[in-house]
Ligand SMILES: C[C@H](O)[C@@H](O)[C@@H](O)[C@H](O)C(=O)O
């Protein structure tokens with residue numbers, strides 16, 4: 001039973017100093033501090049349950065998203081949860097169509113990241129009140145009676161959802177530090193800053209993993225369209241499955257041109273982590289601009305908008321391979337992709353979910369990876385909750401970790 005009126009929405013700026021270890025670095029973001037605008041909502045219900053939500057940021061600018069969350073909070077505080085979930089579509093539109101706030105979006109940029117953080121908290125609270133794990137809650141919502149659903153659910157519980165890792169080759173890692181994770185057979189390598197360096201690193205990694213394992217490349221938007229085609233052609237000998245974010249995430253026709261040019265080389269285009277809303281995804285799909293679609297649990301407007309993208313991907317028969325990593329992205333997106341398998345796509349062909357081995361220790365219900373697969377989560381909610389101690393210590397700038405770091409600089 002859904003219950004309670006939302007009485008409080010608190011948001012904090014939590015930053016982890018990952019740039020100190022080069023974690024998360026790529027051709028365009030050499031020194032990210034993985035961070036989150038972290039939202040906690042409370043109700044007046046006697047159960048004491050809270051909803052936790054976040055969106056992922058890279059350090060500076062988290063304060064902007066925090067402001068945007070505060071600007072949205074008047075749409076949330078004092079609402080009955082029942083009122084929200086009984087017309088979730090209306091509530092989503094209320095948040096994204098505020099007649100003044102939409103000017104600084106609409107449905108993109110800081111204000112949309114803020115929408116994701118707020119809605120992620122609402123979904124977490126709702127699932128907790130129902131005592132359900134998010135992906136099972138979603139299955140129930142989409143009562144479509146697909147044949148084989150039960151078997152797929154059992155298969156997930158037994159074998160998990162296949163993962164790939166990016167932690168093996170952040171751009172800022174020295175060669176001798178490239179950690180290969182046992183059992184993993186799919187790896188992603190950052191490229192795009194220097195061609196000779198890319199050739200050397202790709203060769204090294206291909207030699208380490210052997211000819212049969214899957215290798216993906218990620219340029220984080222570094223190139224122009226022509227440059228992307230030329231550069232990737234020179235890396236084709238390493239047999240990458242895809243090139244991710246070859247150019248600006250807004251350049252739909254550019255992605256289409258790159259996709260077309262790379263077909264003879266057997267390399268697909270993947271994108272989505274900075275695709276700011278479902279409309280761009282729709283156009284990418286219509287323009288045949290991508291072969292792998294990468295949803296992001298914290299950039300799109302939470303579960304609501306991700307659902308529409310999963311359904312579009314199904315219609316266009318494009319495999320969804322979510323972006324994860326960052327802070328909490330693995331924790332959240334596992335629900336969406338396991339749900340996708342059980343109730344939407346029904347297939348694991350050409351599908352895998354990114355896994356990045358950082359910061360899970362700060363979450364109360366961290367992801368569990370076994371034999372290179374995501375083990376379906378078991379706890380009620382959306383796995384969004386950070387450990388209180390972590391959220392406090394890493395709060396920027398007053399938390400003790402930042403006080404220490406800032407006093408040294
Ligand atoms: C700055 C970040 O670490 C990105 O490099 C990262 O999200 C990346 O694009 C990825 O695909 O995991």
Ligand SMILES: [Mg+2]
Pocket residue numbers: 218220244245273323
């Ligand atoms: Mg990427």
